Amino acid sequence: NAGVTQTPKFRVLKTGQSMTLLCAQDMNHEYMYWYRQDPGMGLRLIHYSVGEGTTAKGEVPDGYNVSRLKKQNFLLGLESAAPSQTSVYFCASAQVPNQPQHFGDGTRLSIL
Amino acid sequence: AQSVSQHNHHVILSEAASLELGCNYSYGGTVNLFWYVQYPGQHLQLLLKYFSGDPLVKGIKGFEAEFIKSKFSFNLRKPSVQWSDTAEYFCAVKPYSGAGSYQLTFGKGTKLSVIP
Numbered sequence: 001n002a003g004v005t006q007t008p009k010f011r012v013l014k015t016g017q018s019m020t021l022l023c024a025q026d027m028n029h030e031y032m033y034w035y036r037q038d039p040g041m042g043l044r045l046i047h048y049s050v051g052e053g054t055t056a057k058g059e060v061p062d063g064y065n066v067s068r069l070k071k072q073n074f075l076l077g078l079e080s081a082a083p084s085q086t087s088v089y090f091c092a093s094a095q096v097p098n099q100p101q102h103f104g105d106g107t108r109l110s111i112l
Numbered sequence: 113a114q115s116v117s118q119h120n121h122h123v124i125l126s127e128a129a130s131l132e133l134g135c136n137y138s139y140g141g142t143v144n145l146f147w148y149v150q151y152p153g154q155h156l157q158l159l160l161k162y163f164s165g166d167p168l169v170k171g172i173k174g175f176e177a178e179f180i181k182s183k184f185s186f187n188l189r190k191p192s193v194q195w196s197d198t199a200e201y202f203c204a205v206k207p208y209s210g211a212g213s214y215q216l217t218f219g220k221g222t223k224l225s226v227i228p
Contacts, residue, residue, distance in 0.1 A: 031214065040121070042202060042220040043156075050214060058215060090155060097206065097214045098144055098163065103155040 023091030
C-alpha cells in the first residue's frame with residue numbers, strides 16, 4: 001500500500017517550459033489537493049478536487065492547471081514556468097474533508 | 113475565510129525541556145483542528161486532531177493539544193522533548209461545514225530544534 005505517490009521527486013526547468021506533476025493515491029480517496037510549500041509561508045493550497053472529473057481553485061491557483069480524469073490521479077500542470085513557481089509541491093488526499101489528509105513525499109521544483 | 117497564526121517561527125530547546133507551541137485561528141463557526149509534523153526531508157504527518165468532545169487531545173509520540181474555544185487557540189504541548197522531535201510543526205484549521213469546508217488552512221509553521 002503506497003499511499004500517495006508523487007512523480008517526479010526533483011525537476012529543474014527553464015523559464016517558459018511546461019511540465020506536469022503527477023499524484024497517484026491507492027486509498028480510493030475522493031478528495032485530492034495540491035499545495036506548494038515555501039520557506040516561512042507554510043503550505044498554501046493551489047487547487048483541489050472533490051471527486052473524479054471535478055477541480056476547484058485554492059488560495060494560489062494562478063499559473064497552474066489541474067485535471068482529475070481518474071479518481072486515483074490528480075495532475076498539476078505548469079504551462080509556462082516562472083521563477084516564482086520554484087517551490088516544493090505536495091499532493092494530499094482524504095476520503096472525506098473532515099478526515100486528516102494523507103501527504104505525498106513532495107516534488108522539489110526549481111525554475112531557472 | 114479562515115486564517116491560522118503560529119506565534120513562534122523557530123524554537124530552540126534542550127532535551128527534556130517542556131514544549132508549548134502556540135496556534136490561534138480566526139473563524140467564527142465550528143472547526144476541525146490539526147497539528148502536522150514535518151521531519152527534515154519528509155512529508156507532513158498527522159500528529160493529532162480535534163473534531164469534537166474532550167478539548168484535550170492526545171496524539172502520537174507523547175504530544176497533546178488543548179482546544180480553547182473562547183481563545184480560538186489550539187496549542188501543542190509535550191512535557192519532555194527529545195532530539196528526534198526536531199522538525200517543523202504546522203497547525204491547520206478547517207471549517208466543519210459551509211464555505212471553505214473542503215480546504216485546510218495551514219499556519220506558517222514553527223521550526224523546533226532540540227539540542228542534545
